[in-house]
Amino acid sequence: MFYSNKVKTKATKNYKITYSSFASGMNTEVDDNLLPHKQGKVVYNYEVKNGALKTGLGFKELTLPNTFPDEFGENRVIEIYQNKNITNLWHFRYYDNQSENRKHKIMYTTEDGDLCYFDVLHYVSNSFKVPDIPLFTSVPVAINYRLNGEDCMIFSSPTDSMLVFTQNYLAQTYEDAPKLVSVCIHYERLFAILEGERNTLVFSANLDPTAWDYNLDEAGFIQMVDERGSMCAVLSFNDYVYVFRDYGVARVSAYGSLEDFSVSQLFISSVKIYGGTVCSCGDRIMFLAKDGIHYFGGYSTTKLNLGIESMFEGIENESASAVFHNGKYYLACKLNFPDDKVIGCESGSFVNNALIEYDLTTGEINITRGVDINKMISLEEGEISKLVACFNGTFANKMGELTHDGKLFGTPLKSVWLSPNSNLGYAGKQKCIKEVYLKSEYDCKVIIKSDIEEKEYIVSGKPKTQRIKTNVRGEYIEISFISEQADANISCPEVVLSVYG
Numbered sequence: 001m002f003y004s005n006k007v008k009t010k011a012t013k014n015y016k017i018t019y020s021s022f023a024s025g026m027n028t029e030v031d032d033n034l035l036p037h038k039q040g041k042v043v044y045n046y047e048v049k050n051g052a053l054k055t056g057l058g059f060k061e062l063t064l065p066n067t068f069p070d071e072f073g074e075n076r077v078i079e080i081y082q083n084k085n086i087t088n089l090w091h092f093r094y095y096d097n098q099s100e101n102r103k104h105k106i107m108y109t110t111e112d113g114d115l116c117y118f119d120v121l122h123y124v125s126n127s128f129k130v131p132d133i134p135l136f137t138s139v140p141v142a143i144n145y146r147l148n149g150e151d152c153m154i155f156s157s158p159t160d161s162m163l164v165f166t167q168n169y170l171a172q173t174y175e176d177a178p179k180l181v182s183v184c185i186h187y188e189r190l191f192a193i194l195e196g197e198r199n200t201l202v203f204s205a206n207l208d209p210t211a212w213d214y215n216l217d218e219a220g221f222i223q224m225v226d227e228r229g230s231m232c233a234v235l236s237f238n239d240y241v242y243v244f245r246d247y248g249v250a251r252v253s254a255y256g257s258l259e260d261f262s263v264s265q266l267f268i269s270s271v272k273i274y275g276g277t278v279c280s281c282g283d284r285i286m287f288l289a290k291d292g293i294h295y296f297g298g299y300s301t302t303k304l305n306l307g308i309e310s311m312f313e314g315i316e317n318e319s320a321s322a323v324f325h326n327g328k329y330y331l332a333c334k335l336n337f338p339d340d341k342v343i344g345c346e347s348g349s350f351v352n353n354a355l356i357e358y359d360l361t362t363g364e365i366n367i368t369r370g371v372d373i374n375k376m377i378s379l380e381e382g383e384i385s386k387l388v389a390c391f392n393g394t395f396a397n398k399m400g401e402l403t404h405d406g407k408l409f410g411t412p413l414k415s416v417w418l419s420p421n422s423n424l425g426y427a428g429k430q431k432c433i434k435e436v437y438l439k440s441e442y443d444c445k446v447i448i449k450s451d452i453e454e455k456e457y458i459v460s461g462k463p464k465t466q467r468i469k470t471n472v473r474g475e476y477i478e479i480s481f482i483s484e485q486a487d488a489n490i491s492c493p494e495v496v497l498s499v500y501g
Helices: none
Strands: 012-018 042-044 046-049 052-055 058-061 063-065 075-077 086-096 101-110 115-119 141-147 150-156 162-166 171-174 180-186 189-194 200-203 220-223 231-237 240-245 248-253 262-268 279-281 284-289 292-296 301-303 321-325 328-333 354-359 365-369 373-381 384-391 399-403 415-418 431-440 444-450 454-459 466-474 477-483 489-500
Touching: 042 046, 042 365, 046 365, 046 415, 086 141, 086 150, 086 373, 086 384, 101 373, 141 180, 150 180, 189 231, 200 231, 231 284, 279 321, 284 321, 284 328, 321 373, 321 384, 328 373, 431 444, 431 454, 431 477, 444 466, 454 466, 477 489
Parallel strands: 180 231
Antiparallel strands: 012 489, 042 415, 046 052, 052 489, 058 399, 063 075, 086 101, 101 115, 141 150, 150 162, 162 171, 180 189, 189 200, 200 220, 231 240, 240 248, 248 262, 279 284, 284 292, 292 301, 321 328, 328 354, 354 365, 373 384, 384 399, 415 477, 431 466, 431 489, 444 454, 444 477
16 A cells, blocks of 8 residues: 655755856945845955955065165165154155266154155165254154255144255254145145144245245235135145145135135035045045045045945044055045954054055955054155055054055955845745855865854865855855965855755
8 A cells, every 4th residue: 555645845946156256346335135145245355356356465564676686685675763663654756966866765754753764776774864853743744845956855743843854864944934734835835734723724935835924925825714624635736726624625726926816615525524535646636534435526526436335434534544556546544344353453452444445447446454554655766666654553663565465564364255144035935055166276264154054164275166065054144255364366156055945
C-alpha cells in the first residue's frame, strides 16, 4: 500500500546577484531598502578604480630628490627641526639672483613658534630654523610676493607683527602693519581680512604690501556689516577679489584707482561656510559648508550631490582644510561615519578623521578614514608633483606625502566596503546566501550578516575567481568586503541565493 505525502514544502527559487562594478560609489542618503545592492552604504580606505576595490590612499614621510645621488642616494627623507610639532606649511617659490635659477623651499611653523625651512632640491635632509626673529605666538598665514625686485614670503598672524622673509634668509618685521588672518595678492596689492570682528577687508598700497598708511590714498579698507556674517577667506579669482563670509560671498572689483573699487554682495547662504576649505580649483572655487561640498563659478554656488551629505550632520568643521592638486580637490575634515568602527586616529582624540578626494573631471570620490590632517599644500616643481601634509595628534611632528599604498606611515589602514542592509528586493521572504564568487588578488574577508546570523570568511589572495560556500539565512542581508592589509584588488563578486515562498 502506498500513502501520499501530504506535507507541502515551500517553493524555492535561486537567483544570482552580480556586483558587476563597485563604481557606483557610496551613498548614505538613501534608505537601505531603496539603495541598489551594488552601491556601498559605507566605503572607505579603498580606491574605487575601473569598477574594482583597489589599494587606497595613504601617507609616508616626505622624501625629495637628492642633488648628489652618487654620494647620498637617490632620495632624502626630510627631517623636522628638533622633531617639533608642525602647525602650518607653505611653498616658497623664488628666483635666486646669485645662481640665476628658480628655487623652492618648504617653510613651516612649529607649535613653539619657530619659523623653519628646507630646500626642495638639495642634498641635506635637515630643516633649519630662521634665526633672529620673534617667535610666532599664533599660527600665521603666508603668501609669496615680489617686493622691491626680490621674491619673499610675507607672514602675518592674529597676534604677531607682519614678517617678510627673503631668499637671503633675512627677515624684517613691520610692527605698524595690521594683524591679518587670510590673504591674497591681486593686481600687486595685498588684500586681507583684518583680525578682530573680521568684518573688514584691508588692502595695502600698490606694489608694496608692507605699506598700510590709509592717509596716503594708497592703502584702504572695506567694511561689510550685514546678515552675511564675518569674513572667513579671501582670494583672487577671474580678475576679482572674492570675500567668503560665514553666510555669503562678496565680489570686489579692485583695479584702477581707489575711486573705481566696488563691492557686490552675490548671495546669502543658509548654512555656514568653512573658510579653511575655500580653494581655487582651475575654473571654479570649491568649499565645504555645513551641509556638504559646494562649488562657486564666480556668480553663484552649486551644492554637489555626492551621496555623503548626511555624514556632515552634527559635525563642526572649523578646522577643516583643503588643497587643489593634480586635478582633484582634497578636503581634510571630520566625518560622522554610519558604523561603530574605530579606525586609525579615531582610537584617541582627533581634530579631523577623514580625507575626501574629489575628481573634478569625473566627479568620483574616494574617502580615506583614520587620518588626522592639519594642513596641505600642492608641491609642483619640475618633475616633482606631491601633495604634502602636516598632521594633528600622533603624527604632528611629521611631514608626509600622499601615497597610493594604503598605509599611514607604514601601518595599513583597514579598508571597508559595506552593502545596504536590505531585503534584496524580496520583501517578506526568507533567503539563503548559498555561495559567493569573488576575485581578490590579496587576502581579504567577506562578512555576511542577516537578521538571524552573521558569518565571516577568510579569503586568501589568488589571481583567479574563488568560490566560497556560505549558507547564511535571513530576510535582511548585509555583505561587506574588508581588507586588513594595505594591498587590495577585489573585483567581480557574485552572490548565489535562494528565496523561499
